[in-house]
Structures are given as structure tokens and as C-alpha cells.
Amino acid sequence: MNGTNQGIPMTRRIAAEMEARISDGTLPAGSRLPSVRDLAGQYEISTAVCLSAYRALEKKGLVERRPGSGTFVRGTAAVEDPKNYFYNWDCVLPSMETMDMAAALSPELEFSSFPAVTYDYNPHYIDWIISRNSGSESHPGLIALNEGLLPVLAAEKALLPLDGFLERSTRLSPEGFPPELLRSMSYGGKLCALPLSFNPLMLFYNRRVFRRRGIPEPDGSWNWNSLLRHTELLTEAGADGVICYGLAILFTPNSFIPFVFQNNGEFFDRNGNCVIDSDPAFEALSFFSELYRLPGVCSHRHGDVRSALVDLMSNDFAAMLIGDGVDYALLRERMPEADWGMVKLPAGKRSATSLSVWGVGLTTGGRAEERFALLERCFEPGPYSGYCRQIHTLPAYDPAANGVPSMMVDLLPEAIPSIQSTSRQAVNAIAETIAVLLAHKLRLTREQCRDFCRKINARL
Missing domain, CATH: 3.40.190.10 (Periplasmic binding protein-like II)
Known part of the structure; x- marks a missing residue:
């Protein structure tokens, strides 16, 4: 056997099957479960995996281990x-x-x-x-x-x-x-x-800045190169540094996840394994790395109020913002609706957003x-x-x-749920590897991506 079933790790699959048999009475209270060795032989897997499954059932109070005797279904129901x-x-x-x-x-x-x-x-x-x-x-x-x-x-x-x-x-x-x-x-x-x-990720833009720079507004047909080029064109610098950012990014894993989807990549395969070292995922993350490293890009910083980037944009200190439905609601409060607009994210090989x-x-x-x-x-x-x-x-x-604006509802057919995995470590593993590197504006290399993939799979 390959150790998984429809993306469920084998430990959880065994625990779930046992739990179902306990729930429907197939394994009544007091029943002795197969030994770890017998169960390992039945599933053709290691005894360590079977022991982990029994421990998960024990943690839920469904079974009890009796030293020298085996593992048994508990005889008392939980008090509700x-x-x-x-x-x-x-x-x-x-x-x-x-x-x-x-x-x-x-x-x-x-x-x-x-x-x-x-x-x-x-x-x-x-x-x-x-x-x-x-x-x-x-x-x-x-x-x-x-x-x-x-x-x-x-x-x-x-x-x-x-x-x-x-x-x-x-x-x-x-x-x-x-x-x-x-x-x-x-x-x-x-x-x-x-x-x-719900919240899809979108591109919001400041019409006042676009008019001031004499640059046509985005119309929903932009691609990745368009986003890079306009971020550089719209960045304004003075003697003391940037005075208007070309692009502000709400920096969470959701900020780079849609670019992977747009490149026909994914974070986890159907067996639950991390696959960010595949060509589509690596190419997308590399693009985001180059975009985020531009001097004219800023992001939400730890400790900032949630409205920080919208406040920048509403005061003409940012030309564009990659944000979500929260930013949409905040923009409606802080800017006249005639002074800003929104379009779907610039597309890669296909149009997609995270959800x-x-x-x-x-x-x-x-x-x-x-x-x-x-x-x-x-x-x-x-x-x-x-x-x-x-x-x-x-x-x-x-x-x-x-x-809800019709445009946001119309985006839903191309919106993909962000990080979906049956491992409780999946979200943290992605955030603590890729996000840390990107947040510090470091360039992502192929070897780093492979190393991240190994570390994430080890935690899953």
C-alpha cells in the first residue's frame, strides 16, 4: 500500500476506520483491538504508524491500552x-x-x-x-x-x-x-x-495617482509583466527615498498563493505531499520574490493596524494594492468611490485568485x-x-x-481555496518557510525551494 488514501495520511486513515467501527457498534465496548504487529501486517505498513493511530484513538478517549493485555474499546460513553x-x-x-x-x-x-x-x-x-x-x-x-x-x-x-x-x-x-x-x-x-x-484577493488602484502620472488604469487584462512594469512606473522617489509606492501588498501566504495557482502549480498533491519544488510552483514563487523585492513595493508590517495599507493608498502614498474584501470595505470608508477602482489579479498562464x-x-x-x-x-x-x-x-x-459587487461574485469560479491539507502543520509549515524568506525580500533559489519542500514534508 502507498500509505495514503485520497490524501489522508495512513495514521489518520486507520484511526478513522477504527473510530467508525466503534461508533457503529462493529467494535463494541470491551472489544480487544488487533495487536500493533497484526495491524501492521494487515495494512502492510510499519508498526510505528499503527501505534500512532492507536494513540490518536486513546487521546480521544475511545480506547485504552492495558499493559501486557493489549488495546481495548472503552466501556463508558462520554458524559455530555x-x-x-x-x-x-x-x-x-x-x-x-x-x-x-x-x-x-x-x-x-x-x-x-x-x-x-x-x-x-x-x-x-x-x-x-x-x-x-x-x-x-x-x-x-x-x-x-x-x-x-x-x-x-x-x-x-x-x-x-x-x-x-x-x-x-x-x-x-x-x-x-x-x-x-x-x-x-x-x-x-x-x-x-x-x-x-469570503475574501478573494484582488488588485485595487488609486485613480488619482494614475491620472497624475498620465498612466492608463488597469482594465483586467494585465499579466505578470504588466504588474512588474507598472509597479516600477508608478513608484515615485525623492531625495530622501520613496514618496509614493507603486504597489502595496497585504503580506500573508494568501498574497503569493494565487500566483502559484495562476502558473498551474499547487502546494500539495492529492496524496497530501508538498510539491512547491515543482517547476510551476517554483516559477510562480520566483516571480513573486522578484516583484516583492522591488524598491517600490511595501507591505503590511507586524503590529500595523489592519487599515495601514489602505491608509497609505487613501493618502496617495500607494498607487496599487493587492488586498482582499477587508481592504475593499476599508477603501469604501476612506476614499471617495470615484477615486479608486478594482480589477482581478494580473494573470499568469491562467487567471486565478486565492479564496x-x-x-x-x-x-x-x-x-x-x-x-x-x-x-x-x-x-x-x-x-x-x-x-x-x-x-x-x-x-x-x-x-x-x-x-457584494458583482465583479467579486463573478470571480468565484476562478477562485481556489488557499491551503487545504489534512495535516494540522500545513499552514504553519508554509508560513514559517516560504513566507519568512519572502517577507525579508530575499531571492528564492531552486535549492532553497527544494529544501523548504523537504522541511515541510517532514513536518506533515
Whole structure:
């Protein structure tokens, strides 16, 4: 066997199959599981992989190891907390506004926020959610997640499939969600969360600067060379340095991810392995490296307020901005609409953009109908549109009726979810290797790319 199945690492595949057999009663309480050696022979893999699978089941409280006797299915079911919870993390949804939304859904809904403020803690948020519904206690609730967290939580069977609930809903219509957003919140053909809001990456531009420099505005037909050339043309320098940046970039992994997609590259293959050392991915990352190293390019710096780049542009200190739906909302607040415009990202071999999606799902556990009714209430027209305005993002449900520009909705067929992998280390591994190098404006070499690929695969 090759150690994977549809992109799922073998450890997780074995754990998931065992968990399913425990859930449906095929392996009743007290059953003795095959020895690690026997299981390794059955799957034709190493005993270390099988031992890891058993440890994952033990961590969830589903099995117990008895020294000298073997591994057995636990005989007692988890005690379920009578409360309903709303789990969130500031890196997914802003806690203050989301706490208010949760209170409006139900005064009895217990809001629980993960205590971390940076994406370095991505794996820990996943562990935190799983730990709330494993062992001897179960604390079911609603959970805020994004397109990167979803495949990991779904592969861990920490989420309830929602297809049937949405089809039976009298409050929500499946057709109200763009199909691309529903797909981004799905795993293994099952809908695992409802998309709450979305953000494609786009190119915004300052009409005042273009007019002042006598340069025609972008019309959506630009390619990579056009972006490079215009960044240099629009950069204004004085005796003391740059006085107007040609291009500002919201620097996150999402800033360079679409260029890989545009070059027909990908970050992970269908077996879950990192493949950024392939020619398409390396060529795209090299282009972004050269673009980002230009003297006329600036980026959002650690500690800057979220509006920093929009503030530069609104004060004519930046001619263009690669940003997302948050920047769109901020620009509407800070600049007259006649003074700025937006187009899709300049294309490589094809036109594509990255797609960030924030959603809400249901953790595994009881009272599913009751919790789905609370989830439905997240999308009540008045409060829902008000919440999206508060957090400066684009509504995912009935976007046209909720004021999302048609151009952004029309981009969805060519928008690709950013980093989707069943490894909880995937997002961090990409951010801590490629992003660190690019953020310091260093040139990416082929050998560095191969080295990054090896390091990332070792962590996965």
C-alpha cells in the first residue's frame, strides 16, 4: 500500500476506520483491538504508524491500552455537557463582534474563545477543539473555522456533516450560497460548515495617482509583466527615498498563493505531499520574490493596524494594492468611490485568485437539530449583514442581495481555496518557510525551494 488514501495520511486513515467501527457498534465496548504487529501486517505498513493511530484513538478517549493485555474499546460513553458552546479564535473571526453575535443567537449559548492571537497557534486551536469533545466529557457546540482548518477537523471527525440539515432547512436555501463557497467548506463530498463570509484577493488602484502620472488604469487584462512594469512606473522617489509606492501588498501566504495557482502549480498533491519544488510552483514563487523585492513595493508590517495599507493608498502614498474584501470595505470608508477602482489579479498562464472563507460548523455530539437551528440564525438578514459590515468582510449568503459587487461574485469560479491539507502543520509549515524568506525580500533559489519542500514534508 502507498500509505495514503485520497490524501489522508495512513495514521489518520486507520484511526478513522477504527473510530467508525466503534461508533457503529462493529467494535463494541470491551472489544480487544488487533495487536500493533497484526495491524501492521494487515495494512502492510510499519508498526510505528499503527501505534500512532492507536494513540490518536486513546487521546480521544475511545480506547485504552492495558499493559501486557493489549488495546481495548472503552466501556463508558462520554458524559455530555448540557450547554451549547460557540468556539472561536480571533484568527478566524474577531472575538468581540462574534461574542455579541453569539449572545444574540441565544443568551444560553456559552461563548468560548481560544486564548491566542497569532496564526502560529493553528495546530493548537485544532487540538483545543478536539480536546473539548474527547475523553470522558463532550462539550458540543458551534465552531468558527476557515478553509484551512476545515479539512483537518473533518478528517479528525470533529465536525458533523450538514448536507441533510441544509436541505431540510426552512430558513436557508442551498442556492443562497455560491457553489464555490459550499465546496470550500466541504470535505470528502460532505458539507462540514456553512460559509459565513469570503475574501478573494484582488488588485485595487488609486485613480488619482494614475491620472497624475498620465498612466492608463488597469482594465483586467494585465499579466505578470504588466504588474512588474507598472509597479516600477508608478513608484515615485525623492531625495530622501520613496514618496509614493507603486504597489502595496497585504503580506500573508494568501498574497503569493494565487500566483502559484495562476502558473498551474499547487502546494500539495492529492496524496497530501508538498510539491512547491515543482517547476510551476517554483516559477510562480520566483516571480513573486522578484516583484516583492522591488524598491517600490511595501507591505503590511507586524503590529500595523489592519487599515495601514489602505491608509497609505487613501493618502496617495500607494498607487496599487493587492488586498482582499477587508481592504475593499476599508477603501469604501476612506476614499471617495470615484477615486479608486478594482480589477482581478494580473494573470499568469491562467487567471486565478486565492479564496479565504470563514464559516461556522457543528462539532460532533448531541442536540444536533437544536444547534443547527442556532446556526441558521447566524444568517438572519438584518443581523447578518450588520455583522459582516462590522468585521469588514463579504457576506457569503445571498452576496448580491447583501451588497457584494458583482465583479467579486463573478470571480468565484476562478477562485481556489488557499491551503487545504489534512495535516494540522500545513499552514504553519508554509508560513514559517516560504513566507519568512519572502517577507525579508530575499531571492528564492531552486535549492532553497527544494529544501523548504523537504522541511515541510517532514513536518506533515
